[in-house]
Amino acid sequence: MTKADDNVIVEARNLAVTLGAKPFFRSVSLTLRRREMVGIVGPNGSGKTTLVRALAGLQPLASGSVMLEGRSLDRWDRRALARNLAYHPQGQSIQWPVSVRRVVELGRIPHIGAWHRLAPEDDKAIEDAVRRTRIGHLLERDCTTLSGGERARAMLARALAVKAPVLMADEPVAALDPYHQIATMQILHQAAARGDCIVVVLHDLPLASRFCDRIVVVAEGGVLADGPPDTALSSDIVRRAYGVSAIEGRHEGRRYVLPWSICPSDGDADG
Secondary structure: OOHHHOOEEEEEEEEEEEEOOEEEEEEEEEEEEOOEEEEEEOOOOOOHHHHHHHHOOOOOOOEEEEEEOOEEHHHOOHHHHHHHEEEEOOOOOOOOOOEHHHHHHHHHHHHHOOOOOOOHHHHHHHHHHHHHHOOHHHOOOEHHHOOHHHHHHHHHHHHHHOOOOEEEEEOOOOOOOHHHHHHHHHHHHHHHHOOOEEEEEOOOHHHHHHHOOEEEEEEOOEEEEEEOHHHHOOHHHHHHHHOEEEEEEEEOOEEEEEEEEEOOOOOOOOO
């Protein structure tokens, strides 16, 4: 492996997924690196969640392979894989009366098993996750009493407590107000800056263009674009992927893109 490849941690080669009898996407290849926050964006039904689940080893493949640290996911012991690759699904609900503290502690199960005592390093990981998500005041609350935003932050803390070098988060800001959306994206970006590989599914293009180091646009049955936000979220790519025009600008040295209006279809008359 060359020096340029030293940060590669996940490599997907020629992925194809079939749902039912229908091919969902085909021939998708991606390389994910440490110290990188990758945004997965695309229209509804394009396969963002399916792709991330495939990268996490949770979605059966019709063909292709996913490698973690140079080893195929199917050759990893399941607990070892859970220690090295954390998956944060969207829309998580908690239906039983359990404290927020216990939910965050569950993030350490890949390290200690289900019935073992927490060691000092586990306590440290939990305290760090609680501090980063700012949920210390919620720890003794029953999770069934939390608001949607509070619950989302508790579940993010559980994912962070794993301390996996790869974290894949599916729409982690969907239930949050603007303050907590920005705070969550900052937390994830800081984790990437510290050395983790962060993959995040997003619908919010301004947040993606602001915080992600790289954007993968999923559309048209595969990867339509893959690169820095300035190129992957160009006006042409946004138009092709979403059928909308976008406003572009710069603020504090970063380019942003704001979806603005629906593009007329080819069959529309000009009036």
